[in-house]
Amino acid sequence: MQKTTFTQAEIEEQSLTDPLHYAMASQDADVKSLVRAAIAAGRAQLAFHPIVTADASQRVAFYEGLVRLMDDTGRIIPASHFMPTVEETGIGREIDCITLELALETLRQNPQLRLSVNLSARSIGDGAWRRTLDHGLLARSDPGERLIFEISENSAMLLHENVIRFMAEMQPKGVAFALDGFGAGMTAFRYLKDFLFDFVKIDKSFIKNIESDPDNQVLAEALITVAHQFEMFAVADGVETEAEADFLRKLGVDCLQGYHYGVPRFDL
DSSP states (O other): OOOOOHHHHHHHHHHHHHHHHHHHHHTTHHHHHHHHHHHTTOOOEEEEEEEEESSSTTEEEEEEEEEEEEEEESSSOOOOOHHHHHHHHHHHHHHHHHHHHHHHHHHHHHOOOOOEEEEGGGGGGGGOOOOOOOOHSSSTTTTGGGGGEEEEHHHHHHTTHHHHHHHHHHHHGOOOEEEEEESSSSOOGGGGGTTTEEEEOGGGGGGTTTTHHHHHHHHHHHHHHHHHHOEEEEEEEOSHHOOOOOOOHHHTTEEEEEEGGOOSSOOO
């Protein structure tokens, strides 16, 4: 696998070219209007970020599908600029529906693909989102066996009883679950035995410079140990260097994700 590594300066330089960043800097931005316009015009697409195995093969275990909205010139509106504003609104539910629709269609078109998408716990009770899911799981390609929902710690704990019931309902359909941002949120370890997570994604803050940061070394090792104790795979998120990857392998991490293995791309 060919690897592409981006420096922080390059990433920041890219962020300066996007239209929403410029608009916000000019204090002229109406984030919700930009997002509504993109949704209404159908300007949404998934970008795919690989999660690779930590062994020598470094094969792709699955991809994370990240929704991207485009402005009317085709340039990407970064999710980090609008999701905090709309995540807990009706627009956030619409985006979750669109993301799920795109994911299910991608799985139908790629029978060998395994794909994860982000899910807010609030969308579990949304009628439109559930209809989209129920209809999609009826496809002959058995997308449920290849679908992974990523739920953040904060979202899981916000409505933990609803999440647990939803997991139990989806388990017979083959749907898997990943706990996103593990270690940085509100999840109490006593709840882990009640949830049915198959993966945990260790928060990026514990991965950065882990080869030289004793605190991150201790914390990451503890999180990996907890994950394995509960029979969950541990994914290290935010891996940017080979040194970080090497150290994480020594700790026994199962999979790796980050710019060291490429940026999210629209093509598979």
